[in-house]
Structures are given as C-alpha cells and as structure tokens.
Amino acid sequence: MKPFYKLKTNIVDETLQFESRFESGNLRRAIKVSDTEYDLFLKNDYGTTGYTQWYFFQVKNTRKDKVYRFNIVNMMKPDSNYNQGMKPLVYSVREAEINNLGWYRDGQNIAYYQNQRKKRTGTTGPTSSLPTSNSYQAAGNIPQCANQAAA
Numbered sequence: 001m002k003p004f005y006k007l008k009t010n011i012v013d014e015t016l017q018f019e020s021r022f023e024s025g026n027l028r029r030a031i032k033v034s035d036t037e038y039d040l041f042l043k044n045d046y047g048t049t050g051y052t053q054w055y056f057f058q059v060k061n062t063r064k065d066k067v068y069r070f071n072i073v074n075m076m077k078p079d080s081n082y083n084q085g086m087k088p089l090v091y092s093v094r095e096a097e098i099n100n101l102g103w104y105r106d107g108q109n110i111a112y113y114q115n116q117r118k119k120r121t122g123t124t125g126p127t128s129s130l131p132t133s134n135s136y137q138a139a140g141n142i143p144q145c146a147n148q149a150a151a
Helices: 093-099
Strands: 017-019 027-034 037-042 056-060 067-075 089-092 113-118 126-135 143-146
Touching: 017 027, 067 113, 089 093
Parallel strands: 037 067
Antiparallel strands: 017 056, 027 037, 056 143, 067 126, 089 143, 113 126
C-alpha cells in the first residue's frame, strides 16, 4: 500500500509516516506541527453518533532517542484513566524482534483534558485532548500505538 506521505529522496526527510489502513486502525489525519510534534485526528467510533474513545495507528521513520509529541485532539470523554497514571499501549516491531517484547505501556508528559474544539456530528459539547511524548530506542523502529476501551 502506498503511503499518504512520500519521503523526499533528495534531502534527509525526518517527517513521520502514519498509517492506519488496517483492521481497527482509526487515524483520520496527522498534521505536522513541528519536526517532533503532530496533531492527530481520529475517525469516529463505528456505530456511534460521533464519539471517539480509542485509537490504533502505526508510525514509521522514527529516529533513535528523539522525543516525539502526539496530540490526539478529538477524544470525546470528559475525563480519562490517563489522568490517574495510565499510559498508552505501544508495540514496537524492533523490541519484539530483539527482546521478544509484546505490547507495553509507555509515554511521558501524558495529560487528558477538554479543549475548545466542538464536535461536528449530532453530539454536543467540547472534545478532549490527549498529548503524550514518546522516544524510541532505535532509528527506523515501527511502533504501533493503541488505547484500551476503558481509557
């Protein structure tokens, strides 16, 4: 499958490539705010009138020991277990190959709060933001990020 963003070949392009065109993937759009920060918009949960309570996507073109900030800006719950210390689930292809490590919780500077965005569909009220920072131990790692339904 061709990526939505093609890396530039004539320069060192450190832009992250996001993918969610797989079963249960629900990332609608990623907007690059800076070289290390991205605003992420999720697809609405199926069978709802505009709610978004979970996420599942893949990231490519990461750099070793660089900290990336992902701002998921259209979550729908007014509060979350993230405010009590829960961290996002991460699956790293490289960690699985080298250390036989499966899904694990990771992330720093995690917060969950209501923002000023308004819902577009039949639901009312503000949306919530989930900013989180992650760093990866190897260049070219292909992490997948997810959230359990209870968040």
